[in-house]
Amino acid sequence: MKLLNVDTIEEVQKKLKSYFQTASAQIEMVPLRQSVGRYLGEDIFSDVDMPQFRRSVVDGYAVLAKDTFGVSDSMPVFLEVAGTVDMGKACDIVLEPGQAVYVPTGGMLPQGSDSMVMIEYIEKLDEKTIAVYKPAAPNSKIMNPGDDFRKNEILFSKGHRIAAKDIGLLAAVGKAEVPVLRKPKMSILSTGDEIIEISEIPKPGEIRDINSSAVAAFAEKTGVDVRSVAIVEDSYEKLRIAVEEALKESDLVVLSGGSSAGAKDMTAEIIDSLGEPGVITHGIAMKPGKPTIIGVLAQKAQDSAEGINCQNHCCKLVVGLPGHPMAAIIVYEVVVSSFIKQYYFHHKEEPITVTAAITENIHAGEGRETYQLVSLKRDDALQWIAEPIHAKSGSISQLMLADGFVRIPSLSEGIDAKSRVEVVLF
């Protein structure tokens, strides 16, 4: 067994960065609506001015603004109706001074006009004449070409995670299909002789496979393609074969369970037996999450899973998560998920956090970053308060109460009750 040199999270990130830098993820095209939740594979530029043409934003008459200067309810101006603009059609009318042209919302303004008068301020006298009762300033109630954005403007950067609110803009610039980064593939292996399938009824000593589904759900939330989830017996040979097989089809292999010291040693030995450099981190200075093993295995390019384009070689990540469900999830979110976002998705955007007053003191871990689960509630003044969730280390039910977590740096003196904290939402 290797010496238990526990790494800080920063040290882990630095080590990972040194191995995972030569590969670049491949791009695939997906239909626009299926792109929600995916990460952009390239920068997105506009292919048109928006709007492309001078457009009315109201129903009314296009006019030359100076024809309407000085008019009022009691003193209208009379204009000649020179025509009507059809929706979706180019307008070939040229408006002369003293004329007006009917334009519906979204319609194209005729040449020579410079503003719109809303239908409410118009009286139609006959087929050829209207009275205008309100003056229009030049450029009022219209959008000029490029008012919204210009052709070749950058709208989204590579690595941006596409949200529902982005779909309209992608549609506006013609992205019926969107270039997104391929999802890395992950296999999750649940180890332990006590672990049974979720659908089974546990006998004394047995426990259902909680962690692998929980981790899979968090991985899928990050945008990972979880290929397989399997329970493996706690035997060196069986586990080694399972990890080897998983590495063939996946970019990442996550081992869940095996809380005991012996199981951890076995996991580390198996990782080391499968390639170089093997285990790079045997324990992380975080609380919870200390018994985390991280291994890196360099593969020849041709062995790598489809989806990652290696230059010289590909590295694959093997992570042995802590056995306790809450610790496994926190390590996944803090270490694995942020690695995946950075390395596979080129994603740099910070999540929105909620500022809240913490209800109790939280102690800093000795030399370890502490991640405290909290649930958010409103106080009487409708401000957010964060209540720490206290749970025995084997508890699973408490995770569902958590809205997120608070990070307490290892060198701090902890957090005093009532002070403001940033809650990272799940």
Add this chain to the structure above:
Amino acid sequence: MKLLNVDTIEEVQKKLKSYFQTASAQIEMVPLRQSVGRYLGEDIFSDVDMPQFRRSVVDGYAVLAKDTFGVSDSMPVFLEVAGTVDMGKACDIVLEPGQAVYVPTGGMLPQGSDSMVMIEYIEKLDEKTIAVYKPAAPNSKIMNPGDDFRKNEILFSKGHRIAAKDIGLLAAVGKAEVPVLRKPKMSILSTGDEIIEISEIPKPGEIRDINSSAVAAFAEKTGVDVRSVAIVEDSYEKLRIAVEEALKESDLVVLSGGSSAGAKDMTAEIIDSLGEPGVITHGIAMKPGKPTIIGVLAQKAQDSAEGINCQNHCCKLVVGLPGHPMAAIIVYEVVVSSFIKQYYFHHKEEPITVTAAITENIHAGEGRETYQLVSLKRDDALQWIAEPIHAKSGSISQLMLADGFVRIPSLSEGIDAKSRVEVVLF
């Protein structure tokens, strides 16, 4: 054309409630991991005590606590090793005073023991004897049956939206498949002669179909099954046939576009021609979003789309959204989405909002609730500030900058700069 009696949002909700109360959504079973984002179709109860058995949370020896009272580094107690517990197996050893049994993390404690001593505080003298250097309190380092939750405890309520963090607990209680509410089916029709497919290059006067994809993305985010998205010409007969067809396969039909007054009238006429009660709201007192049309059509049960189980009749919703993209999205989120969550998903949970200081005064609309898009930023003290997004009404690019919106009640005097607001996140 009907009189433009504009309804408040509360009036709209009240009207909808009066029509949509007899139906109850059907339940379908989905595999556990696919249940993320779905709404529970029934309450979920635990089927086991968790843990089911007295379980160690450390690697070490099960002992009788009082055998260790008073021991110290310099004065250990010597205990006889009575055996080893295997993971996943029931333990049939009965521990006698003066004995200890090895139990790995997660293993079952033998009868007669009442606490665990961690391996760090043990010295193994020979195969049959250990020295214990630290006293154990009764119940230390163990979980008793039901410590986490008890059998038949309610864990989740019907209508709860399943999150990634819930998957572990659902696994723990054996939900390999989860009962969820069927998704309502929605058709989205984009109307307007100026609208072209996203993949086309717009000619002067034309515009790509922005709204229907944007609305579809928001609908899918809510959990709706968007069946079809189509562009329909601005003709009474064609639009009427399209709505009629859409009603056959969908529970909800959304019409997008048709900003002009004439197009709105046509939409209302078509809804009225298709059944009773027809248009129930012709304009909502909200800003943006006033030109919204809401129609309800009562259907016989056998005509209704699969998925909704009607008692006497089914009502279907037809919504004509405003033409401007941002207005369409705000109306969808504030009116349609909240209706869907309430009626189809029995979902009552409030979203988490972010409290922020607004950077500018926002005026209340005269007699209309105002929804102001904002983007969130950090100030120097790392507090959230909300910057109102000012955009011409036809703008689409500004929506992507928005992190959410702030609601200003119609009867308020607006919001002063620097005051705190609640931002509903997109």
